[in-house]
Structure formats: C-alpha cells, structure tokens
Amino acid sequence: xxxxxxxxxxxxxxxxxxxxxxxxxxxxxxxxxxxxxxxxxxxxxxxxxxxxxxxxxxxxxxxxxxxxxxxxxxxxxxxxxxxxxxxxxxxxxxxxxxxxxxxxxxxxxxxxxxxxxxxxxxxxxxxxxxxxxxxxxxxxxxxxxxxxxxxxxxxxxxxxxxxxxxxxxxxxxxxxxxxxxxxxxxxxxxxxxxxxxxxxxxxxxxxxxxxxxxxxxxxxxxxxxxxxxxxxxxxxxxxxxxxxxxxxxxxxxxxxxxxxxxxxxxxxxxxxxxxxxxxxxxxxxxxxxxxxxxxxxxxxxxxxxxxxxxxxxxxxxxxxxxxxxxxxxxxx
Amino acid sequence: xxxxxxxxxxxxxxxxxxxxxxxxxxxxxxxxxxxxxxxxxxxxxxxxxxxxxxxxxxxxxxxxxxxxxxxxxxxxxxxxxxxxxxxxxxxxxxxxxxxxxxxxxxxxxxxxxxxxxxxxxxxxxxxxxxxxxxxxxxxxxxxxxxxxxxxxxxxxxxxxxxxxxxxxxxxxxxxxxxxxxxxxxxxxxxxxxxxxxxxxxxxxxxxxxxxxxxxxxxxxxxxxxxxxxxxx
Numbered sequence: 001x002x003x004x005x006x007x008x009x010x011x012x013x014x015x016x017x018x019x020x021x022x023x024x025x026x027x028x029x030x031x032x033x034x035x036x037x038x039x040x041x042x043x044x045x046x047x048x049x050x051x052x053x054x055x056x057x058x059x060x061x062x063x064x065x066x067x068x069x070x071x072x073x074x075x076x077x078x079x080x081x082x083x084x085x086x087x088x089x090x091x092x093x094x095x096x097x098x099x100x101x102x103x104x105x106x107x108x109x110x111x112x113x114x115x116x117x118x119x120x121x122x123x124x125x126x127x128x129x130x131x132x133x134x135x136x137x138x139x140x141x142x143x144x145x146x147x148x149x150x151x152x153x154x155x156x157x158x159x160x161x162x163x164x165x166x167x168x169x170x171x172x173x174x175x176x177x178x179x180x181x182x183x184x185x186x187x188x189x190x191x192x193x194x195x196x197x198x199x200x201x202x203x204x205x206x207x208x209x210x211x212x213x214x215x216x217x218x219x220x221x222x223x224x225x226x227x228x229x230x231x232x233x234x235x236x237x238x239x240x241x242x243x244x245x246x247x248x249x250x251x252x253x254x255x256x257x258x259x260x261x262x263x264x265x266x267x268x269x270x271x272x273x274x275x276x277x278x279x280x281x282x283x284x285x286x287x288x289x290x291x292x293x294x295x296x297x298x299x300x301x302x303x304x305x306x307x308x309x310x311x312x313x314x315x316x317x318x319x320x321x322x323x324x325x326x327x328x329x330x331x332x
Numbered sequence: 333x334x335x336x337x338x339x340x341x342x343x344x345x346x347x348x349x350x351x352x353x354x355x356x357x358x359x360x361x362x363x364x365x366x367x368x369x370x371x372x373x374x375x376x377x378x379x380x381x382x383x384x385x386x387x388x389x390x391x392x393x394x395x396x397x398x399x400x401x402x403x404x405x406x407x408x409x410x411x412x413x414x415x416x417x418x419x420x421x422x423x424x425x426x427x428x429x430x431x432x433x434x435x436x437x438x439x440x441x442x443x444x445x446x447x448x449x450x451x452x453x454x455x456x457x458x459x460x461x462x463x464x465x466x467x468x469x470x471x472x473x474x475x476x477x478x479x480x481x482x483x484x485x486x487x488x489x490x491x492x493x494x495x496x497x498x499x500x501x502x503x504x505x506x507x508x509x510x511x512x513x514x515x516x517x518x519x520x521x522x523x524x525x526x527x528x529x530x531x532x533x534x535x536x537x538x539x540x541x542x543x544x545x546x547x548x549x550x551x552x553x554x555x556x557x558x559x560x561x562x563x564x
Binding site for chain 2: 051081087093109152
C-alpha cells in the first residue's frame, strides 16, 4: 500500500538540515501503522511526503501503486483524493458549520447535491455527530472536532488515512474514544491508517505495527508485540525506562512472553519442575491492541541459570540471559 | 482660537444649497473609490497571497515586483498623487478636476492599502487549513475562495472599516484641489471666510459619517464573527 525505500529529505543543502535519512517502510493494506518519535524528528514531514504535500530529495515512494515523485500537479490532486488526513489542531474552518466542513471536499470535487447530502449524513452518524450538523466548531469539544475532521477526511472514500498527532491535544478519555473510532473504521472500511504520534499509549492502543524514528532515521520497525518484547535501545530511550540493575551474585533472565503464552501458568510450572529460588525484578505486561505480552525479569542464582534457560526454551518461551552493558544500550 | 459667531455665520443659509450637495459628493467619491479599491485590492491581494514565499504558488519575482509597486504607491501622499497623476486621470475620465476625477487618485491610493489589509488577514488563517484542503485535493482557486477568504472575512471587514474612514479624510483632501465635497466647503466657505461655525459644523458632519461607517463596519464584523459562534 505504502512503500518507502531509502527516502532522504532535507531543507536547504547543508547536511545538518537533512530531516529524513534513509527511511524505508512497508505499510500493508489494512494495517494500522504507528510512527513514534519525539517532536522535531521528522515524523510529520515523512507523513506529508506520503500524500505529496512535501517533496523529497532521494529515494522511492510508492503509494497506492503510484510513484509519488512522478506525478504532475494535476495527477497529484487526484492522487490525494485517495488519502485522507487529520491533524493535531483539527484544521476545521471555524466559520463553517459541522455539515459545511464535512461537505467541503465533495463540493471541491463537484459531487451532486443529493450525493453530498447522503454521504455527509452517513459519515456524521458514523462518527456519532448526527445531532451536531449545524453547530460551529467553537461549540464542540476537542474530541468532537476531531470526529468532524475524521468525517471530512473520509468523504472522498480514501484508501489511506494519515493521522498527524491526531490525539495529542485531547485528554486521555477522548483519545481513547477517537482511537476506538479509528479502529472501527479500519475494520469496517478496510482503511489503512498511518498514525504519527509521540504518545506510546496511542501506539499500544491502536497500532498493529510500529516504527520508532529518531534523528531522522528509522531505528526500529516491526509488529508492536515484537518491538516491545525486543526492548531495543530506541524504545527504552523513548519511554525513559532505566535498564534493570543486576543484583550481586545473581544472574538475570528476561522472559519475553507473547500473547499466546501469556495465559499459561509458566512461573508456577517452573517452580514445580525445577527447584530455583527466583525473585521477580520487573514485570511489565502490556495490553496493546487486544493482545497481552511483556517482559518479565527474574533474578536466579548464577549456578541455576542454565536450568532456567533450558526450561523455558523447551516451552517455546523466549528466555535470554540478560546482561546489561551501557555501550550496547546507548542509542548512537 | 476658535471663535464661534452664530450671528454672522451663513451656515443655515448654505445648508440646503451647498452643504447637503457636498455631503452627497463626498459620499459618492468615497463609495466609488472604495468599491474600485476593493476590487483592485482583492485581485492584488490574491496575487500576493499566491506568490508569497509561503504561498500556494511561490514566485519570488512576481511577489517582489508587486510588493514594490504597492509600497511605492503607498508612499505617495494622497494630495501629491492627485496632482501627479492628473494626465492619467484626464485620460480615464476626460477631466482632471471635479468629483469624478478625484475617484481615480483616491482609488489608486486606496487599493494598495486594501490589498495589504486583505493579505495580512489571509496570512493569519491557520496554515493547517491549507494543508487540510490540499490533502483532499482542493485546487489553489478552491483554497483561496472556499477556505482562505471565508475564514479571513471578519478580519478583512474590520480592515476595510478602518480604510474607509481613512479615505473619508482623503476625500476632503481632494476637495482642496478642486474635487468638491465637504472638504472644499469647509475650506472655502468656512476657513477662508473666517466662518468657524461653518467649518466646525462640517467637521461635525464628518464625525457623524465616521461614526456611521465605524458602526456599520462593527455590525458586519459582529455578524461575520457570529457565524463562527465565537462572538461573545
């Protein structure tokens, strides 16, 4: 659906103005793909490259089977019809009503009046605002404004929806309801969603796949589950998590428990099968996108290490000897 | 010193014959120069907005040349402009004196002001709106007329109110060089004949006109703003 290969972009010519470096991504149809990073790392720029709002210097970008850099201005306008976009500050026209905002894209494309009306009403009821047709944006809450923006973005029946920090100015409750709405739209309409954010919770709630971007580069990409279980340096950096300290005379193992094993009583079984006086150093079970998975850190006596590793690896639960070294964890 | 001598003033005698027709002349000069100024100013503003470095179709050459011309015309005092372009005025309306002739220099000095007001109002519109409109495939024309102008309207209205009042003053100035209207009456029948009552009566009339324009402008502004539901 969206294929990015070795994309580079800079503002001006100087090397330090390079905002995107060697970006490669592959977003499949129906994915909800999260791109996370701190502000100013080029996430939004990348998003704007995808629908051609910004150009790029080098690399290949194929969206909906079309090579974006080959499109003429006119083709670009038609190309953008298939890609909806929503923003952090909603980007609604304050002097137009909810209904007028939603019909605007269709008016620009010269849809017939009856078609405009039926699509607008249908979408506004999809986002739960059928009773706010004639309200102005200033009379709505942030969450409702974003719902209007979502309805507007869907009017031209796009195949892709780009979300630029779409929940970053909403409180947690509203964020949750907007994300639920996006997920239901993804399921109902088979819409591919690319979500740029700096909030890890958003990634956990809605995304299937994720990429971490820092200093203009993709540091990690993969399914949300695999990225969280791998705990790459970029992830720890982003969530500000400190590495585990190893107690004196003990060895630490990291159990990476996937969704399919999480309901098993594996610690209980280990205690019964091998006689190891383990303690739990840290256990974080993530609930992300209806899956549960997480890393559990156990401290075991050094001479029992092998027994523990063998036990878990026989049960197909990834278990590794955790050996923290600062150099390896550093992001550079 | 102000010396109001109600015994000798010819204010009441001149009221129907001279002052009332002058009010009409001033209003006509103002009305037509503002209408023409808005039309030309809007076109210029559109080109400025389109070609500005952050505009929809950046074109530094056109933007700089047009910006230069606009600034240069703004540098001319209205009274100098009236004299300086009299050949042009004669070519357009056939004469370089009188009410009709004054409309040409007034329009010429009004449109750059109006263009800059409109440009500034449009630049204040949230740039994300342009991104959003582009993201659903709107053309530049649609962005300008369906997004930028509607959103900037309250600000444009208040800018036009200020400009209109500014040019009410300019029409009286034109009166001094033969255009007629309230300025000429205040000058010739008031000031030059030492009839202070006459002069200040005309100032009072102008003051009422300012109030009416300001009030009308605020009324429209309020109505426009209310459309966004934010006016309290």
